[in-house]
Amino acid sequence: MTVSIYEPDLGTPAPASGGAPVTLEINGMPVTVPEGTSVMRAAAEAGLSIPKLCATDSLDAFGSCRLCLVEIEGRRGYPASCTTPVADGMVVRTQSDRLAKLRRNVMELYISDHPLDCLTCSANGNCELQDMAGAVGLREVRYAPGENHLAAEVDDSNPYFQFDPSKCIVCSRCVRACDEVQGTLALTIDGRGFASMVSPSAHEPFAESECVSCGACVQACPTATLMEKSVVEKGQPERAVVTTCAYCGVGCSFRAELQGEEVVRMVPEKAGKANHGHSCVKGRFAWGYATHPDRITTPMIRRSIDEPWQEVSWEEAINYAAGEFRRLQAEHGRNAIGALTSSRCTNEETYLVQKLVRTAFGNNNVDTCARVCHSPTGYGLKATLGESAGTQDFDSVQQADVVFIIGANPTDAHPVFGSMMKQRLRDGAKLIVADPRTIELVRTPHIEAAHHLKLKPGTNVALLNALAHVVVTEGLVDEAFVAARCETESFAQWREFVARPENAPEQLSEVIGVPAETLRAAARLYATGGNAAIYYGLGVTEHSQGSTTVMAIANLAMATGNLGRPGVGVNPLRGQNNVQGSCDMGSFPHELPGYRHVSEPTTRLEFERAWGATLDPEPGFRVPNMLDAALAGQFHGLYLQGEDPVQSDPNTQHVQAALKAMQCVVVQDLFLNETAKYAHVFLPGASFLEKDGTFTNAERRISRVRRVMRPRAGKADWEVTVALAEALGQPMPYSHPSEIMDEIARLTPTFTGVSYARLDELGSIQWPCNDSAPLGTPIMHGESFVRGLGRFMLTAYVPTEERTSRKRPLLLTTGRILSQYNVGAQTRRTDNVHWHAEDRLEIHPSDAESRGVVDDDWVAVASRSGETVLRASVTERVQPGVVYTTFHHPVSGANVITTDNSDWATNCPEYKVTAVEVAKVMQPSEWQREYGEFTARQRAFLPDGNDKTPVTESDTSA
Amino acid sequence: MTPDKLVYMANQIGSYFTTDPQPEHARQQIAEHMKKFWAPSMRATLIEALDRDADVEAQLDDLVRQALIEHRTLLLGSAANA
Numbered sequence A: 001m002t003v004s005i006y007e008p009d010l011g012t013p014a015p016a017s018g019g020a021p022v023t024l025e026i027n028g029m030p031v032t033v034p035e036g037t038s039v040m041r042a043a044a045e046a047g048l049s050i051p052k053l054c055a056t057d058s059l060d061a062f063g064s065c066r067l068c069l070v071e072i073e074g075r076r077g078y079p080a081s082c083t084t085p086v087a088d089g090m091v092v093r094t095q096s097d098r099l100a101k102l103r104r105n106v107m108e109l110y111i112s113d114h115p116l117d118c119l120t121c122s123a124n125g126n127c128e129l130q131d132m133a134g135a136v137g138l139r140e141v142r143y144a145p146g147e148n149h150l151a152a153e154v155d156d157s158n159p160y161f162q163f164d165p166s167k168c169i170v171c172s173r174c175v176r177a178c179d180e181v182q183g184t185l186a187l188t189i190d191g192r193g194f195a196s197m198v199s200p201s202a203h204e205p206f207a208e209s210e211c212v213s214c215g216a217c218v219q220a221c222p223t224a225t226l227m228e229k230s231v232v233e234k235g236q237p238e239r240a241v242v243t244t245c246a247y248c249g250v251g252c253s254f255r256a257e258l259q260g261e262e263v264v265r266m267v268p269e270k271a272g273k274a275n276h277g278h279s280c281v282k283g284r285f286a287w288g289y290a291t292h293p294d295r296i297t298t299p300m301i302r303r304s305i306d307e308p309w310q311e312v313s314w315e316e317a318i319n320y321a322a323g324e325f326r327r328l329q330a331e332h333g334r335n336a337i338g339a340l341t342s343s344r345c346t347n348e349e350t351y352l353v354q355k356l357v358r359t360a361f362g363n364n365n366v367d368t369c370a371r372v373c374h375s376p377t378g379y380g381l382k383a384t385l386g387e388s389a390g391t392q393d394f395d396s397v398q399q400a401d402v403v404f405i406i407g408a409n410p411t412d413a414h415p416v417f418g419s420m421m422k423q424r425l426r427d428g429a430k431l432i433v434a435d436p437r438t439i440e441l442v443r444t445p446h447i448e449a450a451h452h453l454k455l456k457p458g459t460n461v462a463l464l465n466a467l468a469h470v471v472v473t474e475g476l477v478d479e480a481f482v483a484a485r486c487e488t489e490s491f492a493q494w495r496e497f498v499a500r501p502e503n504a505p506e507q508l509s510e511v512i513g514v515p516a517e518t519l520r521a522a523a524r525l526y527a528t529g530g531n532a533a534i535y536y537g538l539g540v541t542e543h544s545q546g547s548t549t550v551m552a553i554a555n556l557a558m559a560t561g562n563l564g565r566p567g568v569g570v571n572p573l574r575g576q577n578n579v580q581g582s583c584d585m586g587s588f589p590h591e592l593p594g595y596r597h598v599s600e601p602t603t604r605l606e607f608e609r610a611w612g613a614t615l616d617p618e619p620g621f622r623v624p625n626m627l628d629a630a631l632a633g634q635f636h637g638l639y640l641q642g643e644d645p646v647q648s649d650p651n652t653q654h655v656q657a658a659l660k661a662m663q664c665v666v667v668q669d670l671f672l673n674e675t676a677k678y679a680h681v682f683l684p685g686a687s688f689l690e691k692d693g694t695f696t697n698a699e700r701r702i703s704r705v706r707r708v709m710r711p712r713a714g715k716a717d718w719e720v721t722v723a724l725a726e727a728l729g730q731p732m733p734y735s736h737p738s739e740i741m742d743e744i745a746r747l748t749p750t751f752t753g754v755s756y757a758r759l760d761e762l763g764s765i766q767w768p769c770n771d772s773a774p775l776g777t778p779i780m781h782g783e784s785f786v787r788g789l790g791r792f793m794l795t796a797y798v799p800t801e802e803r804t805s806r807k808r809p810l811l812l813t814t815g816r817i818l819s820q821y822n823v824g825a826q827t828r829r830t831d832n833v834h835w836h837a838e839d840r841l842e843i844h845p846s847d848a849e850s851r852g853v854v855d856d857d858w859v860a861v862a863s864r865s866g867e868t869v870l871r872a873s874v875t876e877r878v879q880p881g882v883v884y885t886t887f888h889h890p891v892s893g894a895n896v897i898t899t900d901n902s903d904w905a906t907n908c909p910e911y912k913v914t915a916v917e918v919a920k921v922m923q924p925s926e927w928q929r930e931y932g933e934f935t936a937r938q939r940a941f942l943p944d945g946n947d948k949t950p951v952t953e954s955d956t957s958a
Numbered sequence B: 001m002t003p004d005k006l007v008y009m010a011n012q013i014g015s016y017f018t019t020d021p022q023p024e025h026a027r028q029q030i031a032e033h034m035k036k037f038w039a040p041s042m043r044a045t046l047i048e049a050l051d052r053d054a055d056v057e058a059q060l061d062d063l064v065r066q067a068l069i070e071h072r073t074l075l076l077g078s079a080a081n082a
């Protein structure tokens, strides 16, 4: 579906909430718009364009360029139409001789200090200054050449865009975009009058400034001053296709702007309902991996991982995999094989993989990477509220009075939503942050958290119980809400439980590491500050009590009546783009699509009829069970679509040993990822640009992924699963992913109303979407909870067994950063390495000092699982006793140190708490040495001509 | 799968349900949790180990051991996943 390359710009934003209709007359035409609309926007909506330069509809009107002047009957002078609101009966003229003259004068001034190199300028054909010169009929520039900025130097320090100040018209759209849209305030206009210039705030080059490379300023710039380097290099795009970012759970909508099949740039779509025209560095710029030479585009097989790869046809590779899977089942039983679906793949692809397992494999051994991130969310929210999903849409935050963030770092991990949150916090919402680290939002321009509960890692449940204790014992329960909406008995039990003295802040303060008075104040603010919304991330789920924490969060929201309307709710911030979707699609071993247990006879029957197969009524293995069973000699074959457990799952050496113990590992991926080094069959994957499908973001929003180029290896991922199923004797006669979605809709009550046609029509849809909610459901649990009455669950605090000791006195916690994505296989193959060339260990100055460690030192981090070596960053972002690292580079081996401790209910690994010791060293760890050798050997096994040179040093150093 | 891992996991599940004021209900919940989320072969391995290995019996927390004994039929109901 190609759309026009030109996105209309109505000049100023629509008024906040649709005001009363106002009718005015513009150039003799009656126009009716909501109150609060600008004259400029009213004219644009009526199809009349008024010349403008400093106005754009993503930013508040500024009124500086004076190009948009109009005449209004009864008013003196020539008001700027961008800053003048409409009024009933107003009579406006947008064209007259006088106006034309005034506008030409303005343009003449601008052009007198602008290079006249239009023919060779990168914005040629898409430059607002050029367009305006045309629109006002500029024919001559009377100013004699004088002092100008034409020789100003280009700043090309940012890897993705350049800044050419000679072309700047000082409209300040960039400065306002960085302020209003992104909230980073990296740009200023310095000086006055002629001397005024845009610059990153401390006059440093872009790359060294606070700029986070979101691209908002580039998008807002009407000239070629701020311009994508890809456009400078390739020229202007000729068409656009609307698709969805394949990185994080915000699920931003993008226009892929193309020349033929080549992406020239990705621009966030203004109509995108998740992102409203904003983006972050990953989605906006880090798409180059899709055409990276490291991509493997020919299927390969080998009998053993100690043998070189052999390139084969698709047919041969698929038949080999199918033959091996059947052999393993014949020799070791039906349950000896399984598969992993990926949150990086589309709903349709994920659905097919679980269907293949349940039908062709004949078991339920299917799991997904959500196991290691948000499985506790599914468990905890289903148990309490009745649905395994977040309760709100993103826009809901604009109506929150109190924002409570627990174990999440939105500005890094969900940047576009982080920016929306910043807007609301700057407008006055109060902020509570519970995090062992000082995340950016705790203190950032114009924002200061009311309370930062800097808790010790692993004490979330204690913290939430202490807050609940205050709510219950200080009379802050919303009794009416609880009486109407929740179970009486479970509430009474919970109330009694949290009111016990052992849950009092004074009692738990030491365990949590936060003063009792602060806990009390935070609880009071949450319970009485108006609409209170909880946002949480992996800092909640990735613990031995992950599911308990999710339930404690739901309890707190129910008890204070903060559910079921805008501005409140329980909002899990999902990590990867399609975590929600992959869970919805039945990727867990105990659940069919739509979160229905495999043991439910009616559901199973429905699927059996539709799929023409008998389904196993018992749950299958979860990932950790598969790995344990492999080591016990009971599990022998695994099909992994877009997953890389060797790097992403905890206790790397355990994962490696388990994969080595398997006889047939089939990896479908873009690159020879860490897991593929243990594989016997490699099936080339397709990037999100090469296939059709849908992703579902953290707010349950289903958005289309649209193919903009042919799959490099000839097949989209769904076609590969279809071929594998057919080779195993299970027909899957689909000719397009839309037919897979139609099947999902037929079989899943929350998806009944979803189809590609409907998605094209509405842009995106938030499930549930069915007869009772034909347009989808932005906010859940409105009148009643999905399960009927809300259920309070008891949440006793059970400390993790992973404790510090004299031998391992520090707690390691892990996380992610803005520029890199998950295992980094994609982002490391882009210029994003500019910001994060290696994973580092953050350590508090006092802990560093006592170990003789200074910034940049190599340090060994050792846990009971293993040891790795990283470079140290000494910083007060972490508290004493806590160290922190990321896991974006394989060689860092962050997961060599994480343990196989996991959540009691879901086995979600406890990434966030590992007892370690840190020591200064001079050389890499034993694991890293072995890893380096193993990687070199595996690379050498790649066929000639397919030899993939390492992309970053970190791939092979060690 | 090795019984010690299963014992560990079972005790972890048990530790959540110990707060339940009614032990009978707690035992039921523990068994139902395993029935719902554990592959049959895992349940069978654990119960078999409990039957024959005094160490396993000793390592299991009381509540969990009782739950396994009391709800044996529920847990072993269908053919083992092996």
Ligand code: SF4
Residues within 6 Å of the ligand: A174, A177, A178, A182, A184, A185, A186, A187, A210, A211, A212, A213, A214, A215, A216, A217, A218
């Ligand atoms: S790229 Fe984003 S953060 Fe950087 S200056 Fe532009 S708007 Fe600000």
Ligand code: SF4
Residues within 6 Å of the ligand: A167, A168, A169, A170, A171, A172, A173, A174, A175, A198, A217, A220, A221, A222, A223, A225, A226
């Ligand atoms: S860089 Fe672009 S957006 Fe910023 S002031 Fe100059 S012309 Fe305007």
Ligand code: SF4
Residues within 6 Å of the ligand: A245, A246, A247, A248, A249, A250, A251, A252, A275, A279, A280, A281, A282, A283, A284, A414, A415, A416, A417
């Ligand atoms: S990574 Fe997330 S926030 Fe960034 S553009 Fe993609 S979906 Fe949006």
Ligand code: FES
Residues within 6 Å of the ligand: A051, A052, A053, A054, A055, A062, A063, A064, A065, A066, A067, A068, A080, A081, A082, A083
């Ligand atoms: S567009 Fe209105 S003053 Fe610039």
